Structure formats: structure tokens, C-alpha cells
Amino acid sequence: MGREAGGALNTKKVFQAQGLTKVYTMGAVQVHALRGVDLDLYEGELVVLLGPSGSGKSTLLNILGGLDTATAGEVTYRDHNLTSAADNELTEYRRQHVGFVFQFYNLIPSLTARENVAVVTEIASTPMKPEDALAIVGLGDRLDHFPAQLSGGEQQRVAIARAIAKNPMVLLCDEPTGALDSATGVVVLEALERVNRELGTTTVIITHNADIAGMADRVIHLSNGLISDIRANETKKAPHELHW
Amino acid sequence: MKTLDRKLLRDLWKMKGQALAIALVIASGVATYVLLISTMNSLTQTRERFYQEYAFADVFGSLKRAPEGLRTRISEIPGVAQVETRVSAEVKLQVTGFPEPVTARIVSVPDFGSPLLNRPYLRRGRMVAPWRDDEAVVSEAFAEAHRLGPGDAIGAVINGRWKKLRIVGIALSPEFVLQVRPGALSPDYKRYAILWMGRHGLGVANNMDGAFNDLSLTLTAGAHPDDVITRLDAILAKYGGLGAYARKDQMSHRFLTEEFRQLQRSADIFPAIFIGVAAFLLNVVVTRTISTQRDQIAVIKAFGYHNWDIGLHYMKLVALIVILGIAAGLGIGAWLGRGLGNIYMEFYRFPYLNYEVQPSVAAKSAAINLLAALSGALLAVRRAVNLPPAEAMRPEPPAEFKKTFMERLVPQRILSQPTRIIMRNIERRPVKALLSVIGISMACAIMVAGRFSKDAVDYMVEIQFRQTQREDMTVTFVEPTSRKAVYEMKRVPGVEHAEVFRSVPVVMRFGHRSYRTSIRGVEPGAGLHLLLNEQLRVITPPRGGILLTDYFRTILGVHPGDLLTVEALEGNRPVLQVPVAGMINQFIGLMGYMDLDALNRLMKEGSAISGVYIAVDSLRRPEIYRRLVEMPRVAGTLVREDEIRNFYETQAEALLFFTMVATVLAATIAFGVVYNSARIALSERGRELASLRVLGYTRGEISYIFMGELGFLTLAAIPVGFLVGKGISVYIAKALESDLYRVPVMIDSWTYSFAAAVVALSACISGLIVRHRLDHLDLVAVLKTRE
Structure with missing residues (x-):
């Protein structure tokens, strides 16, 4: 499962999850976001997590990224057990290994594009230069623009630059095109695809848009807190071939 | 930079x-602290230096007359380091072009060499030449008030004889930093002077050649003043000693100490209020910043x-704001401190004022403020820090609302929808609303407490000078005199009415406590100088007892019905047991009052009087003044109107200064609290308000929802502020209470109105600034933005 950049299968597991359960208490109501998820993710693969809203996609992603902890079950990242990790270990894990991209970009409005990337490169151990990261996403000429001066697509590409600038092992993207029109979405997906291809970063993209699934190595369906289907794409589509 | x-x-x-x-707000707190403490420290240091350089004595005493030879015996008292004897006299002065009565205390300086103790600081001119009996050095404040300088002449009635004195120098003295005539409330530079004359000349004029009637001494290290005073009193008793006293009871020193105490008390209270408010504001603002x-x-x-x-x-972020405030506060405090120092220099005559903001004061103030502010913000920051990232990523859940208590009380149809929004908002966060109310109320309290001293003074003047002392003038005689002297007084054209009094210096003892003061004997049925009991009703001393100032309860622990031991310091110095018949209301000084005849009988001296209260025809005042100066037995005259006017004149500048500072500070707090609350409300509720605008609400209507809450909180805060302000006033008044004076807690309704107006106005201004933003809400943008 999974492929090396050259197309050969790669069976090195990055994530292993068993029986992941997550229960939220929202006021008086208990929400079962995950009901026992078993999942392996492999080095260098591009995975699309599909599912309707409320299916537990974001929860799963957050647990994989060390943003949240599971109520029950176990998840490991290489030889790190994320389930039993303390808060500062999770922080360290995120700092060294994970890049995030969010639906609403979550840029810091008071910082320019370059500075938004620098926020991350300043604390990473082997970062690229913020300018280089922005060049990868095609924003080499927008370095000193504040978020408010950038379009949605541009903002999301800054967010991707910020996520990849530390040279992370995994890139976790939560609805990266959710707030964008389709043309802009394609540009953003191209940036993600390029990072996955050129840097070999394990990439997980959450979407409820089934059309995006075409660019994945594997497509994982979630519904109602459980994995309902895992499917490998025989042929990956390039982002510009996607339409929605 | 990261x-x-x-x-x-x-x-x-x-x-x-x-x-x-x-x-x-922080700057205000720091500035107040720096202002009060640095002024107090600077004055204290200046005073200490002046005392040290000009040899201010440790113990003082006056007596009727003793031969100079007694000096050796006094210097042999264990614990005495240096003794200096002097001749001192209370005299009347005549200043050309100033027809009102002027009195002066003349103290002698040695003919050769400078005084051992209480050395005058010569500002201009020179000291008196040896053996000259017609030269005098004059205190600076008096010289300034009459534009006198070396070379000018003044007339003096010394021991009944008129004498022309040539001014040769202008001086200051550690003994008279504050030149208050005994019994007066405030310095009167025009009508009271200190003069220095040669010992020989002054001695001869007062029949004190080879004798003295005043002395001061210093103590050896470790000596206890009380022991020395006991022995000194024993020696002086035979010579008409009036009771020696330590430096702490010396009039000028006492007044300074009391003033410093007042500064210290204020420094305890006011900066703490600002720090509290600032910490609260930082908490609110940081909480909001973090939530956005x-x-x-x-x-x-x-x-x-x-x-x-x-x-x-x-x-x-918090530290930056605080440091900004501290820096500004230090600057403003130092600037105001210099101004206050200069105002004090009008009262307190030091040769110089070493005004400085001590680094330790600045550091302490900065540290306290920084710590308080950081701890105020700490809670909010902790909450932010502990928020799990995944949860923080989700928008804050919508606030929980419920129907309010008020809504259940009032029928539904009375309350409009916007009014309900206002009430639900207040009830949803009662703690925050409460803190806002407390914050705004502090502004009001500062205004009330800042102006309280003025009201108290007005009240004191009203009671003391208008209801009690109805005489126009108080004339005192050189010595206890026959009662017949009153007829001489009544014959003066323009004197309409005269009532006599007798004043006897005494030591009162009760239990192990004692107090040096005087007893005044008054005639029954007196109409000029009245006594008021604690319920402010006129009371007459009964024949068989004494009336005491109410504060004697505290000082001696004595109550009506107790038997008080009275030791007269005059005549045959009888020691008497007198029953306490009642207490009287008196704000200034401590005294006992007895029936005149009863007092005379106890003193075994026939019908002696010490002075006369007179009512006069105001048109004939100049003539009366002239006649009084000429009467040899008249030692001095106090004019009531002058006292009142002078009191206000000398206090006016300081009062104005404090009122102004208090107003600015209160406005700062009110503005700070209201503006911040408004800005936060706008940021929290901009969406909601914009939505209402989209639904068709007018700007006025959403302003009502928005400002109504603040208006309500401000209105609620004002009465709370009145209470807190009164509480602070009571605390200050209690803390300042002493035998010198008691400040009544009387707050004028105008002060309350003014305080409320300042707070309401500050709230309105800050509200309007925010309203301006409200009017320019970008509806579309606000609705698009994700919370």
C-alpha cells in the first residue's frame, strides 16, 4: 500500500491506530465522534478522508496531529505512542513532525505572509526559508502582504507554506478547499500535490467533496464515527483534472 | 525581533x-503614589537636614522666671547634652500701613556667637549686633507678607513699652517651620511673626536680666525624653514652669508630622484603588483579546x-501596557510632586526643598503595579494556555442565556426586546457586571474622598467659628488681671459687648495618663463664646464640675462622672480633683471649661480674668485696633473674621490642587472602565448588533442596546461610589484624628453631585467615542467574518 515517488509500494507505516474512540461532552449531551477506528497510514502516501459532516473526520485528524487525545484506543506515530503522550510531548511532536492546513486558513492577521511562515520556522529544527516555502506555493511575490490583502486562495497557500516550511513528516489538511471556489481550490490542491510529490510528505486531506478523492493514493470513507470503506485509486488524477 | x-x-x-x-489608570496610580510618597520623603529629609544643621532641640520648656544659675542644675540632669536658656516674649507689633492687630513671638539670641540650639537660618541681612536693643531679625514669611526687608522699621510693644525696632535680617528657624500662633488653625503670615533679638536687650526690656523664661535642650544618645522632662519639671516647678515637652509635642514639628501622616494615609489608599482597577481592566481586556x-x-x-x-x-503584552503606564506615572508624579512641594513650601518655611523621587519609591511603585497587573491578567492567560488546541480551533460555543430575575418580576409587556437583551447581558455575567460597577464606583469614591477635606473644613469653620465663637475679637491680657479691666474695654468706642474669661494652664491627669492644656473659665449666660455639647446644643459649665472636649475620652479615657486630677501651672499651682460634668463638641485643640467663679475659687485668687471676648461695631474697627495696641495690659488680639479668611486663603491653593488632581484621576478611572467595557462589548457583540441592523433596527436602537448596559452599570455605580467615598473619608478622618484637630466626616450634597457629574460625563464621553465606531459598523463585513 502507498507508493514511493517512483510508484513502487511503500509499506513503512507512519501511523497505526487501533480502536480509536472519542466522546465529547457538549453541555448535557455526549457526542460519539469516533466509535473504534482502526487505521494504518504509510510513508509518502496522499490520503483523502471522505465523509459527511459529523462523521468524525476532523476528530480523527486532530488525534493524528496531536491536537486532541482519544477517549479510548491507541495511536502511534512511528515509535511514538500518541495516546499516552503528555501535553508537552504532543507539543514537541507537533513542533518537529506535523504540518497543519485548516479550512479557514487560520493565519495570524497581524503578521505578513512571510511572518506567518516565520512563526513556524523560528521554532523548527530543520526548516526551509520562509521565502522558499512561499515560492513552492507560488507566492514568492506576495511576501509582505498581510492576510487581509490576500485572496482566500492566496491565504490558504500561505497556510500551506507555513505547514510545509518546517519540512514535516506529515501534512494534515482539514477541508483545505472548503472555503474556496473550485478554480482557487485547484490551485491549492496543486500546491499540496506538489509538496507530496517533491518532498515525499505523508499527506492527509479531509474533505466532504468526493471529486477531490481522485488525486489520492487511497480514499478512506468515514461515516458515523467508523471507517466504512478504504479504496486505493488505480490511477491518480492531477488536480487540474478535477472538477466540482 | 521574533x-x-x-x-x-x-x-x-x-x-x-x-x-x-x-x-x-496605571499612570494615575503610580503618579498618585509617587506624588504623595516622594513629597513626604522629600519634606521629611529636608526637615531632618534642617533640624540637624540648625540644631533643633529635643526638649522645650517655658517658665515664669528663673535665675541664669539654674542652667547648671538643669545641665546636670542625667541624659541632658546641651542646654540653652532664652528670654521669650509675646508682643504686639505695629506695621506701617497695616492697621490690624499683629502679634509676635520674640526669642532671644546670644549677644555673642550664634545660638547653641534652634539656630536661625539667615536668609538675608545679618544677625543682631551685640548689646543692641533696637535691632531685630524677622521671620521670612512675615517679612514677605508685608514686603519688609533689612533697613525697614517696625513698632513693638514689649512689656508694655512701645519700641521702634530696625530689621537687620530675615531668617528661618527649625523651631518655626510652620508659624502658627498658639491656638490658631493655620499660619497667618500677616498677623503673626517670629522675631529674634539680642538676649541682653530683650532681657532688660522684660525684667529678665540675668534670668530666663524659656529653655531648650538636647539629649545624649539613648536618653529617654520622658525621664528628663520629669526631672526638669520638678526643677522648674518652683520657677513657674509651664510643663516641659519633647520635640514630638513641639507645635511646628507636630503639625509637620501630622501632615506627613496624612500624606502617608492617602498614599496607602488611593494608589491601591488604581492598582485594583487596572488589574481588573487588564483581566477583562486580556480575556477578551485572548478570546478573539x-x-x-x-x-x-x-x-x-x-x-x-x-x-x-x-x-x-500586559507588561508593555503596564510599563507604559508606569513610565508615564513616574513622570507625572515627579512633576506633580514638584508642584505640591512648592505649595507646601508656602506653608512650611524650609531654607530649601530637596525634592527628588527616590529610586526606591519609583522601583517599589513599579514593582507593585507590575505584579498586580500581571496577576490580574494571569487568570485570563492561564485559561488561554490550558485550552486544548483542538477545542480552541472551534469557535467559542454560543453564550448561554436565560430569562432574568428582573423579567420574572416585571410584566413581560413592559420590557421591550432590547431592554431584555440589556438585562440578560448583565445577569449572564454578574461577576463582570459587579466588577464594572465597583470599578466605576471607585471613580466616584475618589471624587468624594478627594473633596471631602474641603467639606469637612467648611463644616468645622461653621461650627467652630460661626456657631460657637460668635465674638468678633478675643483680647488676651499680659497677666491675669482684675475683673475691672472689662470696664476699660467696654469704654473703647465701638465695643458693643464684652464677656470675660479666665485661662489657666494645667496638666490634666486621669489614671496613668496626663495631658498638658488649659482650662477656660467662662461666665454663666455668656452669649458670645458658646459651648456646644455632642448633640450640638448649647451647654453651660455647671458650678461643680468641668466640661471637657469630647476627644478627652480617647486621650485620657475619661468620661462624664469621673474625677479628673487638675494640676494648675500658674499662681500657687494647686492640685485639684474636679468631677467631669460633661463633654463638648470641639474640632480644634483640647480644653476644659469651667464656671469662671468656680475656677477662680479653686485657684484661690479672687476674681481674676485672662481676657475678654468682644463684639464690635465693624465700622469702628480701625479705631479699636489702635486703642488695643496702645493698652499696655493687652497682650494680643485675635480677630475672628481674619482667622476664617486667612484659613481659607492659606488652604485654598492646596485644596484646589487636591480637588483638581482627584477630578482628573476620577475621570481617568471612569473613562478607563467605561471605555474598555464598551470596546469589549462592541467586539463581543458587533455581530449581534450588525445582525439587528440588517433586520432593520436603527442606529439609535442598537445604540440603546449597547449603551444601555453601560448606562445602567454607571448609574448603579454612583451610589456605591458615594458609600465607598464616605467610607474612605471616615477612614482618613479616623486616621488623622489627634489632639490637634478632629476632622468631622461631613460631605456636602454638592460634592456628591459633582462626583456623580464627573463620572457620568466621563462615561458619556467614552460611550460616545465607541458609539462613533458603532455608527460605522460595516454590516456586510461583520456578518461575513467568522467569529
């Missing part, structure tokens, strides 16, 4: 209005920043 620090600066710039309002930056915090954490990085980040 990228996060850059974010910090930009965040700070974006919230500059709020940051400035908080910095102003929830997603930013989440993303920063998601990328691997540690909790303490985030904590430090927001703490830096």
Missing part, C-alpha cells in the same frame, strides 16, 4: 485605545509552540 513579538506590537497598536486607557485570538492561539499551539510560549506572549 515574529511573535512583532505580532505583539501590532496587536498592541490595534488595541491602542484600550491599552492607553489602562495605561492611564482563540484560533490564533490554537494554530500557534498546533505548530508546536509550548504553553509557556503563549503565556509569555500575552504576559509581555
Whole structure:
């Protein structure tokens, strides 16, 4: 499962999850976001997590990224057990290994594009230069623009630059095109695809848009807190071939 | 610069209005503290230096007359280091072009060499030449008041004889830093002077050649003043000793100490209020800033920043605001302190004022403020830090609302929808609303407490000078005189009425406590000088007892019905047991009052009087003044109207200064609290208000929802502020209470109105500034933005 950049299968597991359960208490109501998820993710693969809203996609992603902890079950990242990790270990894990991209970009409005990337490169151990990261996403000429001066697509590409600038092992993207029109979405997906291809970063993209699934190595369906289907794409589509 | 620090600066710039309002509150606190403490320290240091350089004595005593030879015996008292004897006299002065009565205390200086103790500081001219009996050195304040200088002449009635004195020098003295005539409330530079004359000349004029009637001494290290005073009193008793006293009871020193105490008390209270308000504001603002930056915090954490990085980040934001406030406060405090120092220099005659803001004061103030502010913000920051990133990523859940208590009380149809919104908002966060009310009420309290001293003074003057002392003038005689002297007084044209009194210096003892004062004997049925009991009703001393100032309860622990031991310091110095018949209301000084005949009988001296209260025809005052100066037995005259006017004149500048400072400070707090609350409400509820605008509400209607809450809180805060202000006033009054004076807690309704007006106006102004923003809400943009 999974492929090396050259197309050969790669069976090195990055994530292993068993029986992941997550229960939220929202006021008086208990929400079962995950009901026992078993999942392996492999080095260098591009995975699309599909599912309707409320299916537990974001929860799963957050647990994989060390943003949240599971109520029950176990998840490991290489030889790190994320389930039993303390808060500062999770922080360290995120700092060294994970890049995030969010639906609403979550840029810091008071910082320019370059500075938004620098926020991350300043604390990473082997970062690229913020300018280089922005060049990868095609924003080499927008370095000193504040978020408010950038379009949605541009903002999301800054967010991707910020996520990849530390040279992370995994890139976790939560609805990266959710707030964008389709043309802009394609540009953003191209940036993600390029990072996955050129840097070999394990990439997980959450979407409820089934059309995006075409660019994945594997497509994982979630519904109602459980994995309902895992499917490998025989042929990956390039982002510009996607339409929605 | 780190990228996060850059974010910090930009965040700070974006919230500059709020940051400035908080910095102003902090600056006010620091400035008040620095102002009060630095002025007090500077004055204390100046005083200590002046005392030391000009040899201010440790113990003082006066007596009727003793031969100079007694000096040796006094110097042999264990614990006495240096003794200096002097001749001192109370005299009448005549100043050309100033027809009113002027009195002076003349003290002698040695004919050769400078005085051992209480050395005058010569500002201009020279000291008196040896053996000259027609030269005098004059106190600076008096010389300034009459534009006198070396070379000018004044007339003096010394021991009944008129004499022309040539002024040769202008001086100050550690003994008379505050030149208050005994019994007066405030310095009167025009009508009271200190003069220095040669010992020989003054001695001869007062029949004191080879004798003395005043002495001062210093103590050896470790000597106890009370022991020395007991022995000194024993020696002087035979010579008409009037009771020696330590430096702490010396009039000028006492007044200074009391003033410093007042500064210290104020420094305890007011800065604490500002610090409290600032900490509260920082908590509110940081809480809000953090809640608007929830997603930013989440993303920063998601990328691997540690909790303490985030904590430090927001703490830096707080520290920047606080440091800004501290820096401004130190500057303003030093500037105001210099101004206050100069005002004090009008009262307190020091040769110089070493005004400085001691680094320790600045450091202490800065540290206290920083610590308080950081701890105020700490809670909010902790909450932000502990927020799990995944949760922080989600928008804050909508606030929970419920129907309010008020709504259940009032029929539904009375309350409009907007009014319900206002009430639900207040009831949803009762603690925050309460703190806002407390914050705004502090502004009101500061105004009330800041103006309280003026009201108290008005009340004191009303009771003391208008209801009690109805005489126009008080004339005192050189010595106890036959009662017949009153007829001489009544014959003066223009004198309409005269009533006599007898004043006897005494030591009162009760239990192990004692107090040196005087007893005044008054005639029954007197109409000029009245006594008021504690219920402010006129009371006459009964024949068989004494009436005491109410504060004797505290000083001696004596109550009506107790038997008081009275030791007269005059005549045959009888020691008597007198029953306490009642207490009287008196704000200034401590005294006993007895029936005149009863007092005379106890003193075994026939019908002696010490002075006369007179009512006069005001048109004939100049003539009366002239006649009084000419009467040899008249030692001095106090004119009531002059006292009142002078009192207000000397206090006016200081009162104005404090009122102004209090007003500015109160306005700062009111503005700071209301502006910040409004800005936060706008940021929290901009969406809601914009939605209402989209639904068709007018600007006025949403302003009502928005400002109504603040208006309600401000209105609720004002009465609370009245109470707190009164409480602070009571505390200050209690703390300042002493035998010198008691400040009544009387707050004028005008002060309350003024305080409420300042607070309401500040609230309105800050409300209007925010309303301006409200009017320019970009409806579409606000609705688009994700919370």
C-alpha cells in the first residue's frame, strides 16, 4: 500500500491506530465522534478522508496531529505512542513532525505572509526559508502582504507554506478547499500535490467533496464515527483534472 | 525581533485605545503614589537636614522666671547634652500701613556667637549686633507678607513699652517651620511673626536680666525624653514652669508630622484603588483579546509552540501596557510632586526643598503595579494556555442565556426586546457586571474622598467659628488681671459687648495618663463664646464640675462622672480633683471649661480674668485696633473674621490642587472602565448588533442596546461610589484624628453631585467615542467574518 515517488509500494507505516474512540461532552449531551477506528497510514502516501459532516473526520485528524487525545484506543506515530503522550510531548511532536492546513486558513492577521511562515520556522529544527516555502506555493511575490490583502486562495497557500516550511513528516489538511471556489481550490490542491510529490510528505486531506478523492493514493470513507470503506485509486488524477 | 513579538506590537497598536486607557489608570496610580510618597520623603529629609544643621532641640520648656544659675542644675540632669536658656516674649507689633492687630513671638539670641540650639537660618541681612536693643531679625514669611526687608522699621510693644525696632535680617528657624500662633488653625503670615533679638536687650526690656523664661535642650544618645522632662519639671516647678515637652509635642514639628501622616494615609489608599482597577481592566481586556485570538492561539499551539510560549506572549503584552503606564506615572508624579512641594513650601518655611523621587519609591511603585497587573491578567492567560488546541480551533460555543430575575418580576409587556437583551447581558455575567460597577464606583469614591477635606473644613469653620465663637475679637491680657479691666474695654468706642474669661494652664491627669492644656473659665449666660455639647446644643459649665472636649475620652479615657486630677501651672499651682460634668463638641485643640467663679475659687485668687471676648461695631474697627495696641495690659488680639479668611486663603491653593488632581484621576478611572467595557462589548457583540441592523433596527436602537448596559452599570455605580467615598473619608478622618484637630466626616450634597457629574460625563464621553465606531459598523463585513 502507498507508493514511493517512483510508484513502487511503500509499506513503512507512519501511523497505526487501533480502536480509536472519542466522546465529547457538549453541555448535557455526549457526542460519539469516533466509535473504534482502526487505521494504518504509510510513508509518502496522499490520503483523502471522505465523509459527511459529523462523521468524525476532523476528530480523527486532530488525534493524528496531536491536537486532541482519544477517549479510548491507541495511536502511534512511528515509535511514538500518541495516546499516552503528555501535553508537552504532543507539543514537541507537533513542533518537529506535523504540518497543519485548516479550512479557514487560520493565519495570524497581524503578521505578513512571510511572518506567518516565520512563526513556524523560528521554532523548527530543520526548516526551509520562509521565502522558499512561499515560492513552492507560488507566492514568492506576495511576501509582505498581510492576510487581509490576500485572496482566500492566496491565504490558504500561505497556510500551506507555513505547514510545509518546517519540512514535516506529515501534512494534515482539514477541508483545505472548503472555503474556496473550485478554480482557487485547484490551485491549492496543486500546491499540496506538489509538496507530496517533491518532498515525499505523508499527506492527509479531509474533505466532504468526493471529486477531490481522485488525486489520492487511497480514499478512506468515514461515516458515523467508523471507517466504512478504504479504496486505493488505480490511477491518480492531477488536480487540474478535477472538477466540482 | 521574533515574529511573535512583532505580532505583539501590532496587536498592541490595534488595541491602542484600550491599552492607553489602562495605561492611564496605571499612570494615575503610580503618579498618585509617587506624588504623595516622594513629597513626604522629600519634606521629611529636608526637615531632618534642617533640624540637624540648625540644631533643633529635643526638649522645650517655658517658665515664669528663673535665675541664669539654674542652667547648671538643669545641665546636670542625667541624659541632658546641651542646654540653652532664652528670654521669650509675646508682643504686639505695629506695621506701617497695616492697621490690624499683629502679634509676635520674640526669642532671644546670644549677644555673642550664634545660638547653641534652634539656630536661625539667615536668609538675608545679618544677625543682631551685640548689646543692641533696637535691632531685630524677622521671620521670612512675615517679612514677605508685608514686603519688609533689612533697613525697614517696625513698632513693638514689649512689656508694655512701645519700641521702634530696625530689621537687620530675615531668617528661618527649625523651631518655626510652620508659624502658627498658639491656638490658631493655620499660619497667618500677616498677623503673626517670629522675631529674634539680642538676649541682653530683650532681657532688660522684660525684667529678665540675668534670668530666663524659656529653655531648650538636647539629649545624649539613648536618653529617654520622658525621664528628663520629669526631672526638669520638678526643677522648674518652683520657677513657674509651664510643663516641659519633647520635640514630638513641639507645635511646628507636630503639625509637620501630622501632615506627613496624612500624606502617608492617602498614599496607602488611593494608589491601591488604581492598582485594583487596572488589574481588573487588564483581566477583562486580556480575556477578551485572548478570546478573539482563540484560533490564533490554537494554530500557534498546533505548530508546536509550548504553553509557556503563549503565556509569555500575552504576559509581555500586559507588561508593555503596564510599563507604559508606569513610565508615564513616574513622570507625572515627579512633576506633580514638584508642584505640591512648592505649595507646601508656602506653608512650611524650609531654607530649601530637596525634592527628588527616590529610586526606591519609583522601583517599589513599579514593582507593585507590575505584579498586580500581571496577576490580574494571569487568570485570563492561564485559561488561554490550558485550552486544548483542538477545542480552541472551534469557535467559542454560543453564550448561554436565560430569562432574568428582573423579567420574572416585571410584566413581560413592559420590557421591550432590547431592554431584555440589556438585562440578560448583565445577569449572564454578574461577576463582570459587579466588577464594572465597583470599578466605576471607585471613580466616584475618589471624587468624594478627594473633596471631602474641603467639606469637612467648611463644616468645622461653621461650627467652630460661626456657631460657637460668635465674638468678633478675643483680647488676651499680659497677666491675669482684675475683673475691672472689662470696664476699660467696654469704654473703647465701638465695643458693643464684652464677656470675660479666665485661662489657666494645667496638666490634666486621669489614671496613668496626663495631658498638658488649659482650662477656660467662662461666665454663666455668656452669649458670645458658646459651648456646644455632642448633640450640638448649647451647654453651660455647671458650678461643680468641668466640661471637657469630647476627644478627652480617647486621650485620657475619661468620661462624664469621673474625677479628673487638675494640676494648675500658674499662681500657687494647686492640685485639684474636679468631677467631669460633661463633654463638648470641639474640632480644634483640647480644653476644659469651667464656671469662671468656680475656677477662680479653686485657684484661690479672687476674681481674676485672662481676657475678654468682644463684639464690635465693624465700622469702628480701625479705631479699636489702635486703642488695643496702645493698652499696655493687652497682650494680643485675635480677630475672628481674619482667622476664617486667612484659613481659607492659606488652604485654598492646596485644596484646589487636591480637588483638581482627584477630578482628573476620577475621570481617568471612569473613562478607563467605561471605555474598555464598551470596546469589549462592541467586539463581543458587533455581530449581534450588525445582525439587528440588517433586520432593520436603527442606529439609535442598537445604540440603546449597547449603551444601555453601560448606562445602567454607571448609574448603579454612583451610589456605591458615594458609600465607598464616605467610607474612605471616615477612614482618613479616623486616621488623622489627634489632639490637634478632629476632622468631622461631613460631605456636602454638592460634592456628591459633582462626583456623580464627573463620572457620568466621563462615561458619556467614552460611550460616545465607541458609539462613533458603532455608527460605522460595516454590516456586510461583520456578518461575513467568522467569529
